[in-house]
Amino acid sequence: MHSPAANIARRLAEDAEAVCRHYLTNGRKQGRYWIVGDVQNTPGRSLYVRLTGPNSGLGAAGKWTDSATGQHGDLLDLIALNMGITTLRDTLDEARRFLSLPQTDRHRANNSPASRGSPEAARRLWAMGQPMSGTLAERYLAGRGLTGLGHHDNFRFHPNCFYWREDHALTDPPETWPALLAKVTDLDGRLTGLHRTWLDPATADKAPVNPPRKAMGNLLGHGVRIGKPVSVLAAGEGLETMLALHMALPKLPVIAALSANHLAALQLPADLRRLYIAVDADPAGLSAADQLAFRARQVGIDAIHLSPRLGDFNDDLRASGRDALRAHLRPQLAPEDAVTFHDHAID
8 A cells, every 4th residue: 555645746746747847947848857957946957857657666757866966856855845845744735735635634633723923834825825927926026127037936926815914803804915925045945934025906016004015934044035146145135125136137146134134144155255235225224234244254255235326226226227227236346246247147
């Protein structure tokens, strides 16, 4: 008799291409394989998933190998690594959600509600999200001058995300609004929290709630990331600020720490040699940037402030456009980074 995990793995393997298209959106089909950079959905060609083949044994469908790291496994392993899930039970729950299978009675009994705002609640909410491409979330970002972001796997859309107002009575049901979800991760890519921006479907702008943005989970030291830093990274407070910087310099890895206090406490990669700090033009933003720069220099990292013309880089992008923002940023970069991240950044 097969175990529940083996049965779910078999079901996933029967539709391996659909699994890959959902979790590995930056990859592509090539013959009998799905090719992508790694289990974190980085663009590239190191990891390959077999799409067809027998149910078990040599050449089985759903088996994958990362030629760069030697990692390998089945589609359950891939889902766990992709989503930052650490237990078999939670991996099976995520796989059942993907397959639209009911939770078993045993899982319902053991899968108690997560505490509101906890990392576990963040992980579950993230699992309920859907790809952002073509959704209200993508339209909202486009309205902020942030286009072409639908493919980024650290963003999702939730059509009916709970919102509790500050004066919400415990006996009343919460409101629901569509929401942009942004995944907060640690240095190893594990999900630690979420940032939510609630949206108004009538206007494709922020929902009429106060505040329209909230974060949940374990945020201290972590952030929303685009790109993997090798030796250079840009960090800042706001999500839209850092997305604007990404629009201007798409090859430069960025991270949004989500607040001034969290920016000051950001964990820095061990092999980082240069840190660019996007400064918000307010006292809290300036103080956080100075604190982070001091910490970076203490461990031998070159820290450079990037200053906007207006309040932040999204204000600059919306006021003047991408080309003007790029021109404003270039003289603030180190000469070698200006060549790498500016001069060759736009096709």
